[in-house]
Amino acid sequence: MIHEFIRDKMNYLIHSSAMESTYVEISVKNPLLDTSTIKDYPLVEGREVMLRATLEDGTVGECFTATPTHFRGTLGELLVKGKQSCLIATFNALMRKKGFIDRTVHCTGNAPERCAELLSDYLELLGYDRVALLGFQPAFVRKLHETFGDRLQVTDLNPGNKGKKYGVDVFDAKKSNKKIIHNSDVLVVTGSTVANGTFEDIMAMASDKRVIFYGTTIAGLAALMGVERFCPLSE
Numbered sequence: 001m002i003h004e005f006i007r008d009k010m011n012y013l014i015h016s017s018a019m020e021s022t023y024v025e026i027s028v029k030n031p032l033l034d035t036s037t038i039k040d041y042p043l044v045e046g047r048e049v050m051l052r053a054t055l056e057d058g059t060v061g062e063c064f065t066a067t068p069t070h071f072r073g074t075l076g077e078l079l080v081k082g083k084q085s086c087l088i089a090t091f092n093a094l095m096r097k098k099g100f101i102d103r104t105v106h107c108t109g110n111a112p113e114r115c116a117e118l119l120s121d122y123l124e125l126l127g128y129d130r131v132a133l134l135g136f137q138p139a140f141v142r143k144l145h146e147t148f149g150d151r152l153q154v155t156d157l158n159p160g161n162k163g164k165k166y167g168v169d170v171f172d173a174k175k176s177n178k179k180i181i182h183n184s185d186v187l188v189v190t191g192s193t194v195a196n197g198t199f200e201d202i203m204a205m206a207s208d209k210r211v212i213f214y215g216t217t218i219a220g221l222a223a224l225m226g227v228e229r230f231c232p233l234s235e
Helices: 002-016 075-081 085-095 111-126 137-150 173-182 199-206 219-225
Strands: 025-028 049-055 060-063 071-074 131-134 152-156 161-164 168-172 186-190 210-214 229-230
Touching: 002 075, 002 085, 025 075, 025 085, 025 199, 049 085, 060 085, 071 075, 075 085, 085 219, 111 137, 111 186, 111 210, 131 137, 131 173, 137 152, 137 168, 152 173, 173 199, 173 229, 219 229
Parallel strands: 131 152, 131 186, 152 168, 186 210, 210 229
Antiparallel strands: 025 049, 025 071, 049 060, 161 168
């Protein structure tokens, strides 16, 4: 299980550096996003939140989740009683502290729209024809539909996101992922799959596809597993 893998690697990072007594504080810290043109970011609407883990030296990691929570204590205590979302956020902070990764803080302002433009350019450069976007990110949906038209297909786990969005039908991920993955050339996947338990299923269904993850949640795992991550404007 991927969650056990993350816990094991986090345990190694903590004990190999004698950081059991290092303090970490975890709380909701949503980025300030520009909503002048796009108003339905899940973080803005409150359907999901960004958990931020801050180590005592200020190093930060994040996890996108639907369940707000708070923790303050030592890394040793977190290993014993921390929720999975807290472990993921802290794992990202530890990986950054060790210098293994960077860009662990979500972008702000209109950066998601600029990121969407970069992603669109990147996919066109790669030359893929049929794109699957797994995870509703409105800036991505809008721009990729502008570029790829009906060659873009979108799914999401949240029932509130189903229906027509920016000219694209957003399908139920549980019912439609397998078919849409099969009919696509490249997948752009939210990194929050690590937190919601769908990462392994998606990787299994997409074993013969190129998979590009986005976001800060998957920063640490992407580095360890050698999967592609697109998050050029995070900090």
